[in-house]
Amino acid sequence: MEINGCTCVCGLIGNPVEHTMSPAIHNTLASEQGVNLVYVPFHVPFGQLEEAVKGAFALNLLGVNVTVPYKSAVLPFLEGTDPLAGQIGAVNTLVRGERGFVGYNTDMPGLYRAMCEDGVNIEGEMVLILGAGGAARAVAMLAARKGAGKIVLLNRTYMKAESLAEEVNRAAGRKIAMAMALEEYSRLPSEERFLAIQTTNVGMFPKTEETLIKDEAFYRKVHTGYDLIFNPARTRFMSLVEKGGGRAFSGLKMLLYQGIIAYELWTGRQVQAELARKAYGEMKRAMGIS
Ligand code: NAP
Numbered sequence: 286m287e288i289n290g291c292t293c294v295c296g297l298i299g300n301p302v303e304h305t306m307s308p309a310i311h312n313t314l315a316s317e318q319g320v321n322l323v324y325v326p327f328h329v330p331f332g333q334l335e336e337a338v339k340g341a342f343a344l345n346l347l348g349v350n351v352t353v354p355y356k357s358a359v360l361p362f363l364e365g366t367d368p369l370a371g372q373i374g375a376v377n378t379l380v381r382g383e384r385g386f387v388g389y390n391t392d393m394p395g396l397y398r399a400m401c402e403d404g405v406n407i408e409g410e411m412v413l414i415l416g417a418g419g420a421a422r423a424v425a426m427l428a429a430r431k432g433a434g435k436i437v438l439l440n441r442t443y444m445k446a447e448s449l450a451e452e453v454n455r456a457a458g459r460k461i462a463m464a465m466a467l468e469e470y471s472r473l474p475s476e477e478r479f480l481a482i483q484t485t486n487v488g489m490f491p492k493t494e495e496t497l498i499k500d501e502a503f504y505r506k507v508h509t510g511y512d513l514i515f516n517p518a519r520t521r522f523m524s525l526v527e528k529g530g531g532r533a534f535s536g537l538k539m540l541l542y543q544g545i546i547a548y549e550l551w552t553g554r555q556v557q558a559e560l561a562r563k564a565y566g567e568m569k570r571a572m573g574i575s
Contacts, residue, residue, distance in 0.1 A: 286316050286323070293322040294344070295551060298337050298359075299352035302326040304490075304516065307350055309571040310544035313564045320552055322347065329355070338362040342385055348551035349379040349386065350544075356419050363388045372456060373426055375419045378547040389550060393423040395543030396513075397431070403534050405509055407431040411477050413507070414438050415497050416484035417445040417464075420513050424482050425449055429457040436462040437479075439470055470503055481526070483512040488520045496521040504529030515540050518574050537572075541565050 297307050303326070311324035329337040334355055339362065341349050351359050356375040360366065363376070364385035370376045376388030400407065412433040414421050417440035428436050436453060440446035446464035453462040465472070473479070487497045504510075510526030515536040523533035541564060545556045556564075569575065 286321070288323060289321070291321055293320075293347040295322060295324045295348040295350075296341070296346060297324075297326045297350040297352060298329045298334075298341070299326075299355060300329055300331060302328050302352065305352070306515070306540060306568045306571055307544055309567045310541060310564050311548055313567040314545070314548050314556060314560065317560055317563060318554055320554070322552070334358055335362050338379070338386060341379075342381070347381065348547065350547055351377050351379065360388065369393065373423050375422060377543060378550060380550050389547075390423060391543040391546035391550070392420065392539070393427045394546055395541075396424065396539045397427055398542040398546075399534075399538035400511070402538065405480065405511065405534070407433050407480065409434045410480045412436045413473070413479040413481040414484060415481065416440055417442070417449045418484065421484040422449060424484055424513075425453045425462060426456060429453050429461055433461065437465055437473070438462060439465045439467055441467045467497070470498055471500070473503075473506055475506065477506060478508040479506055480509045481507045481511070483510065483514065483520075483522045486514070488512070488522055489514050490516045493517050494521060496525065499525075501525065501529060504531065507531045510534070512536055513539060516572065518569075518572065537568065538565070541568060
């Protein structure tokens with residue numbers, strides 16, 4: 286693509302950003318649709334987030350993605366947030382407003398699109414969420430909105446799971462979520478089979494041999510395991526779910542769709558299924574997997 290005076294710039298702010306897959310998604314979409322846009326990662330040093338956000342707006346960036354550790358920290362520097370992002374309390378996509386960026390959360394709808402494509406149902410399910418951080422917030426709100434039967438939040442820091450469960454119950458207007466300390470996982474009822482969504486960073490590259498729970502008995506209670514981690518594309522959590530007889534999915538497709546929804550917000554263009562598949566192929570190629 287030729288870069289000229291009309292080229293729009295989008296990018297990712299985070300720390301670190303060096304291993305991001307997002308350029309493969311956005312640059313593929315833009316070049317396939319003939320949109321004059323480039324997407325680049327920006328490493329933002331700690332303490333310089335405000336300057337980065339205001340500078341990006343002043344430099345006329347069309348759109349910005351936000352990643353760890355800034356998804357909530359960025360909120361004070363925005364013109365506003367879309368209602369869904371406000372409820373989740375974290376944003377991963379900034380869209381230009383009149384005087385500053387407006388924050389959106391495309392992680393949650395991205396996960397939902399990925400689950401629909403993978404044939405994973407939420408309605409009426411017993412949903413077990415491992416973790417209670419930023420990603421878990423989006424997952425818990427999604428599960429509540431899509432009619433989960435029950436949501437169990439299992440986290441190392443019990444207090445965080447407890448306060449997230451309270452927030453979810455308040456937002457849902459019913460007592461649907463409950464908290465559990467991680468070490469109590471063996472008390473999960475053995476007659477239940479769960480849709481387990483792994484939202485912690487345990488097992489991420491380079492510590493790929495790690496996983497939050499190693500006990501094989503736990504995995505026999507899981508009929509479907511969704512790991513939000515996408516690097517490696519196959520985690521130890523996924524292997525254990527499959528060994529226990531369940532279906533397992535990685536976070537790679539969620540990453541694809543959170544990117545596609547952001548791109549659609551920035552450009553106003555729709556991404557059709559065939560182009561989504563092409564971008565998915567480019568992501569896999571960038572990761573060295575077939
Ligand atoms: P976060 O807010 O920092 O939360 C991290 C969570 O992991 C917390 O629940 C934390 O427990 C738990 N945790 C971390 N280290 C642990 C350890 N050694 N033992 C037990 N628990 C541990 O991070 P986040 O933003 O939610 O992101 C979490 C993961 O989701 C990352 O791997 C990220 O790549 C992935 N993600 C993927 C996508 C996608 O598109 N696929 C999108 C968003 C996020 P405590 O509360 O006890 O600290």
